[in-house]
Amino acid sequence: MRVVAGALQRQDGLWLMHKRPLHKQHGGLWEFPGGKAEVYENQNEALIRELHEELGIKAVLDSHSSIAEARHASPTGGEKIVIALYTCRYWVGEPQALEGGSIGWFTPDEINKLDKPPLDVVLAEKLFEELADKGLQRR
Numbered sequence: 001m002r003v004v005a006g007a008l009q010r011q012d013g014l015w016l017m018h019k020r021p022l023h024k025q026h027g028g029l030w031e032f033p034g035g036k037a038e039v040y041e042n043q044n045e046a047l048i049r050e051l052h053e054e055l056g057i058k059a060v061l062d063s064h065s066s067i068a069e070a071r072h073a074s075p076t077g078g079e080k081i082v083i084a085l086y087t088c089r090y091w092v093g094e095p096q097a098l099e100g101g102s103i104g105w106f107t108p109d110e111i112n113k114l115d116k117p118p119l120d121v122v123l124a125e126k127l128f129e130e131l132a133d134k135g136l137q138r139r
């Protein structure tokens with residue numbers, strides 16, 4: 001299963017996280033917004049669609065901003081999940097939680113402390129490590 005996610009950074013340096021609705025898998029945990037890519041979509045198309053459905057924005061992605069991917073095999077030997085995370089600093093519209101969860105804006109240190117699904121823990125670590133390596137200050 002291909003999953004795409006966006007790391008949206010606002011002008012003030014804070015990053016958006018989405019709290020999943022309680023009734024869903026990983027309900028109440030904080031994730032990078034995104035979702036499953038359909039078979040006919042490339043990753044950019046899928047992420048632009050998901051960010052529109054979930055947050056109501058039109059995102060402008062940098063095609064080279066793919067940052068991290070993580071794999072997760074289910075205990076029953078089920079499907080592998082690959083999540084590709086893209087950074088995004090430009091969008092049109094004000095992000096809102098349109099699917100029953102909520103959103104918040106956080107520093108990397110705050111994101112590290114949020115309760116997250118397992119793959120989002122890996123994505124956050126890789127994202128902030130990579131930005132630190134590039135000398136792009138966290139905030």
Ligand SMILES: Nc1nc2c([nH]c(=O)n2[C@H]2C[C@H](O)[C@@H](COP(=O)(O)OP(=O)(O)OP(=O)(O)O)O2)c(=O)[nH]1
Nearest residue numbers: 003024025031032034035036072081117118119120
């Ligand atoms: N973000 C994230 N997703 C995960 C993890 N582990 C895991 O199985 N997933 C699955 C849950 C979902 O099936 C999928 C994420 O896609 P999604 O956000 O569109 O899922 P959803 O349940 O909201 O979508 P839907 O099936 O209702 O259409 O990845 C994880 O650690 N982080």
